[in-house]
Amino acid sequence: MHVSVQREDFDIAAEISTLTAGDRDIGAVVSFTGLVREMTPKGPISEMALEHYPGMTERALEEIAAQAQQRWPLQGLRIIHRHGPLAPGDRIVLVLTASRHRQAAFEAAEFLMDYLKTKAPFWKKEGDGGKARWVDARDSDDNAARRWGGEGT
Amino acid sequence: MHVSVQREDFDIAAEISTLTAGDRDIGAVVSFTGLVREMTPKGPISEMALEHYPGMTERALEEIAAQAQQRWPLQGLRIIHRHGPLAPGDRIVLVLTASRHRQAAFEAAEFLMDYLKTKAPFWKKEGDGGKARWVDARDSDDNAARRWGGEGT
Amino acid sequence: MQVLYFAWLRERVGAAAEEVDPGDAATARDLVERLIARDDRYAAAFCDLAAVRVAVDQEMGDLDSPIDGAREVAFFPPVTGG
């Protein structure tokens, strides 16, 4: 199972252990963890809610995972994305890649995050105790995804 | 403390917790873990020994860490490198980077690994139960380090 | 046809999902026009079409995607996960 969309937190060490268990041909494991930042361009926040599109989210992440596996020789790959209410400091997303060599593991992890940021149906709403506002998509994320070529963002 | 050179194994989750504790402005944490592979270009191995240059190793890693901190806006950085006897599947090295955004965290982690591979005084000796042989340096590592510019490898 | 709304589109429409008769709408854009004609809430939700993304049967598409035979059409803003 490559992809999980869940409300619950995740355990990075346990996920790495599961991913690498029994495979002694893995030389490189890269993890990316995304966290909720307290300070945003529009001021500090006290909470965040992550909405998603059940069904399509899993399909989009599986599709992104399949593309990464076609592009790089990966021994393992894992995506966990949370939804629901979160607070500053909370983990949002985990991407893990395992390969023989570090270049494939690094590149695949960056690709997964760039594509996830532009293709997976999640929407963040930030609150500061009073007002809540939907987060705008960032042009820099579109540009990051575009560098991998393919069918665009 | 950025750098540890030690015989003991390390705990990735504990290291990430320590690195990010109390800083709610971290949005991205990247980890790289290097593992001993059983299969090498010269056949399967049953053990590996990592020799290093006590004193210079720590200095070289601190210098590499300082360069990464000058180049990227990092909230945290950690390098752990093991020495002594190891076996296939064992962890060798951990690099952690924490930043506001993912690009800096990814790039700094790749830079740290590329520089560590060419500038930190470690030497691997692989054994298959009978013979033991020193591992040759790889041209691809020199090339990887060169892409960051600066004073070369 | 099931029509879904997410994020601020959901809030402006005032519903997460609803059954809509697409009539002779051939594309997602035709469907939007049909909805706008129905109620002001849709006019508010779809006032800036450049900020609207579309999925047809859970596949990313755009306003010109055909919706003929689709079971599920979703409208939402650009995604902001990760």
Place this chain on the structure above:
Amino acid sequence: MQVLYFAWLRERVGAAAEEVDPGDAATARDLVERLIARDDRYAAAFCDLAAVRVAVDQEMGDLDSPIDGAREVAFFPPVTGG
């Protein structure tokens, strides 16, 4: 002056460290020549100078690095950690 050897250089020399009088050796290369003249073990260790790396007082250098006043000179193959 303390001279250190690592990996297969250490094995061929048969010592990890030794005290060496550098005499009038100005560079690491001069020191290597002085060592080779001393014993065949050094000739074996330093037979391929392209594969020899140098650190002077724990700073990476090369065979042309000056060693005047250095406390510690180390010889080793290209590094293979990580």
